[in-house]
Amino acid sequence: MKAMVYRGPYRVRVEEKDRPVVEHPNDAIVRVTRAAICGSDLHLYHGMMPDTRVGMTFGHEFIGVVDEVGPSVRNLSVGDRVMVPFNVYCGSCFFCARGLYSNCHNVNPNATAVGGIYGYSHTCGGYDGGQSQYVRVPFADVGPSLIPDWMDDEDAVLLTDALSTGYFGAQLADIVEGDVVVVLGAGPVGLYAARSAWLMGAGRVVVVDHLDYRLEKARTFAHAETINFVEHDDVVVHLKKLTDGLGADRVIECVGAEADGNFLQHVTSAKLKLQGGSPVALNWAIDAVRKGGTVSVMGAYGPMFSAVKFGDALNKGLTLRMNQCPVKRQWPRLFEHIRNGYLKPNDIVTHRIPLEHVAEGYHIFSAKLDGCIKPLILVDAA
């Protein structure tokens, strides 16, 4: 089979690999039809995530058709069309039993701090991912769901991570009616978080980024006000001015480890790997939120330390909330919102790239060329 393969920082290619096999009685093998590249994949692609091995196949956003099932699988059969959450999880451990599906204790021998994620380095369990013709899906009775007949395939792929994560980020912000919500980052996660903030009753939503074309999408897709931080000497002061000097009630951080806005912070983390991630957006969130407010962090960081301004978080009495998204928990409600027309996930898809051209897809998304917001990978066309 053909699969995307990591060859080192900034280098990927398509290789001929062995088709995965059932390794556990509750495994399924899924033939992938659509996949996507996530902002998280860029952290791997740039060599920031410890224990990212040459030869690994990335991809944690994918849908497909069940091709084979292990002997204990009850809920799926060969031929079923399924969407697979990015989390690998057992469904029964201490954490899964409490709904913390992204924090499963039974799927990642490499680290106790992280659950399992498809195609996301050995630090997240060492699973090959779905930017591939076939993928091994553990705990087939727990993770995958049948794709409803009425659902668009592209919307289904976006539900496996980006949309669910943005929606989850808005929930962790604990928004109450009339709140002023600032969203940092106008990537897929930030756009969905901004759109979701309205569902929770926000009174005002402001999105911050430095890419004008993405801010344009924030205005049209997410109905938000926008700020290009490059146009302001100090974006925190600008945000304070916008909020009568108080700061925003809630800030949702959807940028993560490669945040721009401070050359030194970016280079020491994203390029030199001396920090777990560039804390620029995280620190802006802490500074721009009001005292007693909530910061919801969706941006991903490496397991190493970062230079976070913790003192101000304490002095301001902030609530900091964060997690990898427990994707499947979001689905029933999100299905309703999509059916009601409140959300149209694939409005942000800009590129549809055949698997053979995956190297170009990564470059376009990483370098933000060509107005790229969300690239999908067409696998059956490979």
Place this chain on the structure above:
Amino acid sequence: MPYTPDKPPLAENSEQLRARIPGWGADLDPADRPAYPRERFDPGASGAHWELPEQQPEKWPRERSIEHLRLTPVFGTSTPPRGLSGAMRKLAYRRWSEGRAAHWLVLLAADRVDTVESTLRSFATTRPDNPVTQTGILSERRHHGVASRVGQNRADVRHQLLDPVIVGAPWVAGGVAAYRLGKRLVRRR
């Protein structure tokens, strides 16, 4: 105003927002939010029909965090450790917990070694690594590399100049190593 008790007024009230934005307030009630409350004990909700999953067979000694009491029932089997990078990775897992910087620094160093090892190894195959096709750099031409950057007020263009250095580093290192080795072999003769 900021120094009085009242919340500053908003430009639009809830009725106006509801009229303008489809779905506004649909999840106003926290009970409608699926992530609320964060923890809800309901072991049956996931579809799991086991208390403890069966053990996946361990086909090679699987490296694992010393903070785990056992090998997890299920684990990924991508890319087993090999070569010098593999030895470094095994050491990092065996020796240091996730709480120690050394654990992560050795793993990161192993990633850099892996890149060099794999690149060298690829020269002995029919598909040597090719930095031009693998970086997707050729897409710059067809996908408006210049127009996407110039005059766009972007904060990331400056450090994108460093990318070729990062990509080039293992190639330079490999070249130097090959040159040294060659020289030593010639001298021995």
